[in-house]
Each structure stands twice: as structure tokens, then as C-alpha cells.
Amino acid sequence: MPTPLPAPYFVAASSRAAALVGIAPSALEQADFVAAFTGNRLLPGSEPLAAVYSGHQFGVWAGQLGDGRAILLGELDGPEGRMELQLKGAGKTPYSRMGDGRAVLRSSIREFLCSEAMAALGIPTTRALVVTGSHQRVMRENIETAAVVTRMAPSFVRFGSFEHWHYRDKPDELKTLADYVIDGFYPELRDVDNPYKALLAEVTKRTARMIAAWQSVGFMHGVMNTDNMSILGLTLDYGPFGFMEAFDVNHICNHTDQGGRYSYANQVAIGHWNCYALGNALLPLIGTVEAAQEALDVYMPVFEAKLDELLHAKLGLSTYDAGDRALFDSLFTIMQGSHVDFTLLFRRLGDLRVDAPETDAPLRDLFIDRAAFDDWAVRYRARLRRENSVDAERRGAMNRVNPKYVLRNYLAQQAIERAQNGDYGGVRELLAVLEQPFDEQPEHEHYAALPPDWAAHLEVSCSS
DSSP, X not given: OOOOOSXXXXXXXXXXXXXXXXXXXXXXXSHHHHHHTTTSSOOTTOXXXXXXXXXXXXXXXXXXXXXXXXXXXXXXXXXXXXXXXXXXXXXXXXXXXXXXXXXXXXXXXXXXXXHHHHHHTTOOBOEEEEEEEEEEEEESSSEEEEEEEEEEESOOOBHHHHHHHHHTTOHHHHHHHHHHHHHHHOGGGTTSSXXXXXXXXXXXXXXXXXXXXXXXXXXXXXXXXXXXXXXXXXXXXXXXXXXXXXOOTTOOOOTTOTTOTTSTTTHHHHHHHHHHHHHHHHHHHHOOHHHHHHHHTTHHHHHHHHHHXXXXXXXXXXXXXXXXXXXXXXXXXXXXXXXXXXXXXXXXXXXXXXXXXXXXXXXXXXXXXXXXXXXXHHHHHHHHHHTTOOHHHHHHHHHTXXXXXOOOHHHHHHHHHHHHTTOOHHHHHHHHHHTSTTSOOGGGGGGGSOOOGGGGGXXXXXXX
């Protein structure tokens, strides 16, 4: 059961998430809804539960983990299907270990904003319905105030949910869980020769596509433990995440990750490693190592095909050429050399004019080594001419896939600091901007600016 918080208040809600479950956004500000989504009263028909799971954390088997502070209220049918509603930060559960079962305002705002920002970018993700707060104090590195974020997803089952039963040698429970997932979310697999092998292959494909999408916008999850991996291929559990600013392929967004296991460069391989962990858990159902291996072998081809598709779109290329991979690789090489801002570069690249290199100043100014960009731009222009690219058409297509606005850490921090002082307008305004990441929004131009110098000192960690 949720543990009530004193004097809960409304922080912000997502109208787009509310539409998925048929709730009027204005209703979420009402006292009854604030109480329900803080855990102070139960919704009609709700039978709260917390789910057990285990997992590998930073590559090490951690044993039982479970929903230490997440409580499932139940399911709602909406226009696009059924959604589970889950309170994060609503108090202790049987799996809280030494934790207090609470979340803080800082981390709840970050998860709320990023869930909805990722959805607007078209990246598979859990959703966030509403954030509520309380002035009850919670101790982390410092004393903070409590908050609850209501998350939504068709299912919150994780890779670690399967690992839990496998490592406990509970084959009946393992099969029950696998059958539940297949019947509820992959019914097309039920009648194939080996539905459990097919399940592993499909989850592996979805994971590969999700991580390709992450890489294409410079998103870093920060803590890709197996208990943070969704069986539906959704981005799950927003903790120490970050969007790439000054490009560094080895960037680590999680201050806790001293070894860089979850760096931007390593996300691809770690996604594959996590699928192997799932495959190991499903092995008793799949039957043979060879069959499991066949399912896992789809990962890299699917990832590479999806990333190739996304990069072609980001560079405005409508055809495929044998030299495209080299063109992409060389771009990332010069980005690395000059630590170019990831989001700004791809957005400005849409303004490049094939026959007017003299107009390249806004692009060139992003590079320390301008000559390196000039050399690459010659090759890029030649490639565009080969497919008779039209500047205006290409610009429109590129601006539909290269966001102008992403959730930079400093933007989240500014909204959080305002909220900690009782002003929630910053959270709501930033959400509105992030819901339209590809639009120009001239009135919000400052949200697309390079980060200020003080932002370089921001750190995010697993502690929330």
C-alpha cells in the first residue's frame, strides 16, 4: 500500500500522457487526483502491488531488487490501448531493502520531463502523467523534499523480472511470466515453433532499435542495468541520464559510473550484453544454447540498419551510396576533434546550401578546426549533388528529424531550482517546449542555446 505524504501539492502534468488514458489534464490538478497520485487515497478498483525482480548492476549480479519505491495502482484502458499506472516514490514496499521508498522533487521532475521529451522525439519510452510534491523532508546527499511521479507503460516487466526466477531455479514461475508477456504483448508469437526463442529475438530487435534511436539524438541512459531494461523495448527508469552537448564519444553522464561502463560509446555493446543476460534467463524455456544464440545474433544487424536509416535522415540523404558510412564516420571524427555541440550541429546542418559554401559561417563557427569541417563539407556537397538534392526540401526533411530542443541538464536544473523555491512555472513551460522539439518556437529561442559555463560543473548520479 502507498504511504501517504503530508499536504501534497500539484507540480505539473502531461496533457499528452493524460490523453492516452482518457483523463482530462485539468482534472489532475484537483485535490482528489493529487491525493490519488501521491498515494494518499486509492482510486476506485485499485489493488496496489509491487513487483519483484533481480538484476545485474554495473555488470555484477546483485540478486533480488524489486520495486523498492514503485507501486502499481492498476491498469486503465485508453484510446491507444491499456496502460499500467505506477507511483514512483510512494513509500516502502516489501522490496525496499534499506531504502526509504521515497523519491525527491529533483529526480521526479527530471524523469517527468525526460519521459515526455523522449516521447516527443519519437523514441520508445515509458510515459509520465503527473508529478506531485510534499514538503516532507528526505535525506539524500542533502536534505530535499519528497515527490511522486506517476509513470505509465503497457507493462513495467524488465529483463530482471526473468532473471529473478531463473536464478532462483523456479522454472514454473519463469514460464508463467514468459507466457504472460507473450499472450499480452507478443500474441503473434504464440503459435510459432519456439515462442520463447521468438520472444528473445523480438525483444532483442526492439532493444537494438531503441538504442539506435538513443545514439541518433545523443541520449545517454546512464545506468543500463538489466533491471532497467524493458521487455517491450521502452526507455525505462530515468535516473542519471543526459543529452550529449560537446561531443565526446566516451562521455559518461553518470557521476557514479567511474569505469565508464555506460558511456555513450558503450551503450550499443551493453544493450547486446543485457540481451545475453535475458537469453540466459530464458534458456530453460528456449531449450538449446544454439537457438538462444540465433535469437541474439539479430542485435547488431538490426542496430546497424536502424542507425544507418536514422543517419541518412539526419543528413537529409534520400538515397543510399556505398560511401555513406565513411561520410558519417568522418563527420563524427571531426565532431570529436572539436567537441561540437551535438544538437546544434545537426540542426544547423539543415541550413547548408549546396551551391553556397560562403553561407557556412554558423556551421563553421561550431568547430575549433574549421578547415576539417570545410573538407568534410566538400564531400557532403558532392554527395548531395549526386542525388540532385533541393535545399528547401532537404531542410524541411532534416528539421523534422533533427530536434532544436532537447532536455539539456542545465535546463532541467533551472526548472528544478525554481520548483524547489515554490515556482512550478518553469517545469510546465519547459515541458511545453520539449513537446514540440522540431518546431522553431522563436519565443523560446533561449532554450536552444549553448549551455552556460556553469553547466559544465553539473553532476548527476544514481542517488535520487
